[in-house]
Amino acid sequence: MKLKYFIYTIIFLLGTSAVHAQVQFDAKVSKKKLGINERLRVDFEMNQDGDNFNPPDFNGFRVVGGPNQSVSNSWINGKRSYSKTYSYFLSPQSRGKLNIGQASIEIEGETYKTSPIQVEITAAVTVPKDGNNAEYVASENVHLVAEVSNANPYLNEAITVVYKMYVSHDVSITSNWREIDTPKYADFWSQNIDNQGNFKIYEGEYNGEDYRYVILRTTVLYPQKTGKLDIEPLTLDVPIDVPGNRRDLFGRRLTTRVNKTISAGNRKIDVKPIPLDGRPDNFTGAVGDFKFSVSTNKNTLDANEAFELKTTVSGTGNLKLFDLPSAKLPSTLEVYEPEHIESVQTKRTGMIGTISETYTVVPQFKGNYPIRPITFSFFNPKTETFSTLSSEEIIINVENGPVSAQKEVTTVTGDSKQAITQFKEQFKYIKLTSDLEPIAQTTFFKSTLFWSLLGGPILLIPLFIIGGKKRRQRLADVEGNRLRKADKLARKYLSEAKKNMGSQGVFYEALERALHNYLKAKLNIETSEFSKEGISGLLIEKSVHTDKVTDFVSLLKSCEFARYTPTSDVTIQSDYNKAVEVITAIDKQIHQASY
């Protein structure tokens, strides 16, 4: 008996615990068959709370909404019922049979999975065009349109996108709409023109019917990339009041409020690149129509005084999107980072205004500093041409100051002990003398003259040395000296005779005279009147050898004789040599006698 109770108790306990542990985790779909333009709701429902919910990857579907989580907990007659649901809204992407895969969850340490569900997607189902269906009426009477000013702009050319909501006279919008999706304009520079919530209602036409419309927003876009660019749609959730057929007690039509999601379609913009032909070198991407100017606040100043240089671009175009041409200044001018000032308004046609850069410049040294014309190029999309604007050349005249850092002369005066800097250096005036010389100069270095002047004196050294030695030898040799002297003497006396060796008569006359002159010089006696015997006696007296005396006399004789008889050249030559010999010999013997 005890055992029987015990078994019942056990069965009861086991049964209740089994009931408590009964976990349910199911997937449910709203429809098993739907059109491709319809949507599907999938619920994953469980009766106990779990962790790590893992949804399937909805292949073939696009998740439109979800996951939405809902939990319900109720006690009925002391019995608790709990359910937790994850919901997804799916939009099919292709026709055919699609599988929704398994979702998984962990409940009390165990993993549970749903069974896969097959859904059949058919062709698009037509929306009922029932004139009384509020949804249909709403969708037919409210439209959102994006108007693009230019679908084929150049790079950096302004385009305007205007979002207009058309509402027909049949429906009305009383409360505010909500933006679901705001376009991002990824490849554009964009700026919204705010209308501060004041929506003005315009009358217009949409598909040939009268509509009212409001401009929701205006956006100015500057494309930053070439090629086909997408403008993402603007999507709004608009509450629309649709008047129904029923009327209230007072005869007014009852309205049904429908929340409708409307979206301006995706717009594609084809952006043209800026042409390469004729593009100036200094083109930095400015597109529009501009004016350019460069100005300074003073042109004449002293060193270490500051002046301002301002470059300004004004006009319409992508003003904020390009850099101003930088000013190139001489290196000795100290230039500080420019101050960038923008006063640009964005209007529906694009940016308009002025941008400018102000450089603070401090000249260090004296002189004239030309600031070369600065050029600025832009592309005008209207005329489709490039324009290059050039500023005027500006001359900065620094009147007082040092010329360069090194040449500054600083003196300290004794009294005030104040450093006075003297700016001595002035710009020097032209030179007044020309000192012209031919350009084509011959180089002295390595010329023949140079080498001979350089080497010549050195070659002279051995010559001089040899010459010196010779001279010394001669000085040493007394006998030779005397001989040379007598020979020289004879030649001196006979020089006239030698000159006239060609004509016989003149030669012998000169020879005779020479012989007499010699004796006259040597013996200091006029011998021309002497007879030959007298001369020979005189010579012998002077202890001259008799044979030389005979030679001398015979020479005199032959001179006389030759005056009247022709002789040959050979005789003339031999007589001349003989005369030299005789004079030399006599001279020698006279000298020897005198010592």
Place this chain on the structure above:
Amino acid sequence: MKHLLYILTFLITSLSFGQSEPLFEQGKERYKEGKYQYAINSWMKVLDNDEHSANLYFNLGNAHYKLNNVGPSIFYYEKALQLDPLDNDIKTNLAFAENARIDSIEPLPKTIFTKWYTMLSGVLGFNGWATLAVIFSMLFVLLFLLYYFSATERKKRLLFVGSLLSVLVLVVSLALAFQIQTDVGKDKPAIIFAESSEVKSEPNMGSEVSFKLHEGTKVQIIENDDSWVRIQLIDGKDGWIPASDLKAL
């Protein structure tokens, strides 16, 4: 034949001397009146006559400076300095012109020996050093011979030392003349004339831009290739530049 040629050239130069002097004067007058462009025209005609001088180049530099032509003014001052490296007027006005140029390039530091060398080469050109060498070679010969022939011991010693010293000076000045001449041959300075010029890494238009130079900067020409020139800056950077953008000194 050769002699005839010399005589001819002499005649032509003496003839042109006659034309150039009035042109120089005319330039001076126009400069005084402030007609700098006309002054330049007159002085350029003197150059066309194949005549020049440091003063002429200096005046051309002044006129260009007055017209704010930075590149040409630096060019002519440098030309003037080549002919007269020690003139202070030229240096001063060159400093004025260099203040107005856009690039500022720090030169590489020089060793003490290069400083001495530049100083020495500045004092005399290679022709000057060659003349000095010739003078000292003559002096050496004279002293040597005097030494050789002199009788007293003291005189001999003095003259020997003197001749040795002059040989030393002769060798040094000869070496300097050679060195300066080779350096002058290598030294091909040029001034950038284009207002702004891109220095490329290769001698063609499409190649990469290494750096930019502006009017008035002095560069060294290293190589030539048709219409491109390879240049080097004083800070050691180098690159290729179109030949039309610069003018060799």
